[in-house]
Amino acid sequence: MADAPQLPDEAETRARWGAFAWDPESAEKAKEILGRYPAGRQMSCTIPFLDLAQRQVGAETNTQGWLPVPVIEFVARELEMPYIRVFEVATFYTMFNLVPVGRYHVQVCGTTPCMLRGSDDVMAACKSRGMKKGHTTADGLFTLTEVECMGNCSSAPMVQINDDNYEDLTFDRTVAILDALAKGESPKTGTQEPGRHTVEPLGEPTNLAAMVTENHDYRPEWGSAA
Structure with a gap:
């Protein structure tokens, strides 16, 4: 299991990220995301909003991005949700970084x-x-x-x-x-396996082999009605 992260120094973090707000591109995307849900259902935007915020932080820092506490607070305000509810989501999914990461x-x-x-x-x-x-x-x-x-x-x-x-x-x-x-x-x-396209079996297929070159109908062979 991954070790629990140690959150960065709060004073330094707030000095850097306390005024976080959507940039024009993120604001447009946030509006689009919010429009997917009925009024009063903005809680459904929590994951995509956190992802959007993390990507904006990443763009500003030339890293993969992370979620400083003030940024999480910003997302909570945008969605009119208690901070702790948004923080719970950010800490549950490993797709969200609570500490700075590299490029x-x-x-x-x-x-x-x-x-x-x-x-x-x-x-x-x-x-x-x-x-x-x-x-x-x-x-x-x-x-x-x-x-x-x-x-x-x-x-x-x-x-x-x-x-x-x-x-x-x-x-x-x-x-x-x-x-x-x-x-x-x-x-x-x-x-990275030479000759492998996705996750198909290595070598020749061992079943439904006729489907490799055509849309073969196996039903007559299986005794099913065509």
Whole structure:
């Protein structure tokens, strides 16, 4: 499990973020999000508003973004909700960062399927590039976090870096991705297994093989009516 974050110094945080408000682009997006819900149902906007605020903070700091307490308070005011209700959401989901993170937030899945498939090698690759779990590198480039299952079990082990997933990882593949990001490049997202497109079985399919090349109707073979 991820360690509980230590919230940044309140006085310094308020000095920097106490006057937070939507920039023009975020204000337009917030209006669009709010319009999806009936009047009086603005509580439904909590997650998208927090995400929008975190992304604006990220754009201002050239990082993946985080949610200072004054920013959470701003979202609560926008939605006319008690602060604690919004804070509860921010602390529940690991998609929200309560402390500053680096330009690339490297989230390594350590749940059983990834562990059995080599997540320790993924973590070792991160450490080989100067990362330490729960910390940001001195250059501000990478933050390393261990998280629970992110739903890519069939292409384990995997890591999420900002908004992108990288799957079917090994030590060397992870190092290559990290090195490319450090150079400002955009490495291939998704599976890193050569010849694999998404999460289809490696090699030839073992069932419904006729569907590979055509919309084959199996019902007559199964004794079903056409």
